[in-house]
Amino acid sequence: MERTSKVKSLQEAFAVVKDGMSLSMTTTHYNSTPLAAVRQIARQGVRNLTIMPTPSAGIAIDLLIAAGCVGTVFASYVGMEFLGLAPNFRRAVEAKKIRLRESDEASLVMGYRAGASGIPFMAMPKYYELTDLPRANPESFKKITDPFSGEPCFAVPALQPDVAVIHVQECDPYGNARQLGGNHMEGIIAKAAKHVIITTEQVRPIEETRAQPTRTTIPGIVVNSVVELPFGAHPGACPARYSYDRPHLEKYAELAKQGRSDEYLKEFVFGPADHGAYLDMIGAARLMALRSEY
C-alpha cells in the first residue's frame, strides 16, 4: 500500500482552524513567522482565537487582532522589535477589546514543555513573588508548596494549543521538517499541540530526509499537514532563504500606528485571492532582491 502524503493546499489545511480555538504560531521576532498562514486565517474570518505565542512575537498577533480574529493573548512580548510597539495589540489592550493572560518567556517555554510531555503543570522558581505577574495573571501563576522542600514555588499551566503553525525551510511530504538558521522551541510546540500544520518554503523528497535523518528538527509523526508556501514568511525573514522586507514592515507599522490597518488588510490580506496572488502583488523583483543565504 502507498504511504499517504500530508501535503495539502493552504485552504484545505487551515479548514481545521475554528472559532474559539487556541492557536500557536512560531517565530522569534521576524524570523520564520508563518505569515502566509496568518493571512489565510484572517481571510477565513475566524473569531475569538486564544493566541499562545512564542516568547517574542509581534506582527502575526498584531495582524490577527486588526482582522478581528483574537479573543485572548498569552502575552510575553508582543511588539515590533526595532519598529517599536505593536499598535493594534496596544490599542486592543487599552480599549479592553481582548483578554490578556499576562505571561513571560519562561512561563510560555515551560508551559509548552509541560504540554509536550503531558505533565499537568510546571513548577517555577519562587522569585515570581517579586514580580507583578501573579497579581496580573492569577489564572496562570499559582503559588504552591514544593512537596519535597516545603518551600514556596509557582505553578504555571501546561500549554496544549488546538492548532500550531510552524514555518520551516524544508519539509518532506510526511511532515519531517528541517529548520535552517534558528531553532527555538518549534519541536516542543509541535509535541505540545493537538494538531500541527507545517508551512514550508519547499517540499523536499523523503529520500533527502532518509539520507540525513539527523537534520530533521521536527519529526513527521507529530505533524498533521504540510503546506508548500514559498516566501510564506514574507514580509518577515526566513533564515537561509530571504531577509525581512523592511520597507513593507515599515508600511505595516506606520498604517497600524495611524489606525489604518484596515487599508493594509484590504490591500494585502483580503485583496489577494490566495498566496500566489499575494506574491504577484509584492512582485518578483522585490522578492528576488530579498533572497539571502544567511
Added chain:
Amino acid sequence: MSSATNEAAPAEVIACVLARQLEDQEIAALGAASQLAMAAVKLARSMHAPNLSWLCGGSGAINSQLPLLLESAADPRNLFGAEYRYSMEDAVDLQMRGRISTAFLGGIQVDKFGNLNMVCAGDYDKPRMRGPGSVGLPFAASFRRTIIYIQHHDPRVLVEKVDFVSGPGHSPQRAKWAVPSSRGPYLIVTPLAVFDFDTPDKQARLVSVHPGVSVDEVLAKTGFKPLLADPVTVTQAPSAEELRILRSEIDLNGVLRRLIRH
C-alpha cells in the same frame, strides 16, 4: 554633529562604560534590539576579557564574531563565527538557573530601586500605554547582576516607582525570594549619566555625568531624586584604542554614531 571625527558619539560613550564593567570569564546575555550591549560585549572581549562569553538574544548565537551591529539580536546573521546555536529552551535553562553573570536589560520604566517595567504605563487594569510585555525581565531575580541601560534619559522612563514590576530590583524582601546568587541591579547607564546602587537601602546614586553634561541637567531629566556621590565625577571618555576597535572591528556600519542624538 561633532566637528572632530575622533569625538565619541553618545552611544559610543555608553558602549565603553558598559564594556568596562565586564570581567574576564563572565557569561553575559542581552535581548532584542540591543546594539549598545552587543557593542559592549564585543569591545570587552577585544580589550580585556577574552574569556567572556555572551548570548546574543533570539539569534541563539554564543560568541558571535559578526563585525556589524544588526538592528535585531534575533537576526540569524549573528550566528556568524559563533560557537553554538542555543534554542529557546536552552535560553530559559541557562537564565533561570542563574548561570548568567551579567545581563543587560532595559524597560519602558526604570525606578530608583532598579525595578523594570515593560508592561504598562499607568494602572495595569486601565493603562495609559500598553507595552510589549515582560519577556525575560523576571530573570532579573536569577541573573547574578543586571546592568540597566536606556537610550532616552527622560523623566517618564526614570520614575520614582514603576507601574508594573516585570524585572525585580532591590527591595527588603528580595533576598528571601530571588535566586541566592542573584545580586540585583548593579548600574543604570543612560545617554547622560551613570548611576549605581551603592547606598544603604540600595537606591540609585548618581556617580558620573558624561562629558559635556551637567548634574543639573541630569537631575532635571530624572523622574526620581537620586542620591549623589561625593563627588559626582565625569564619565571617562572612550580612549583612542576603544574607539578604534569599536569603529574598525565591531561597528563597521557606524550604527553607534547615529543611534542616539542629543
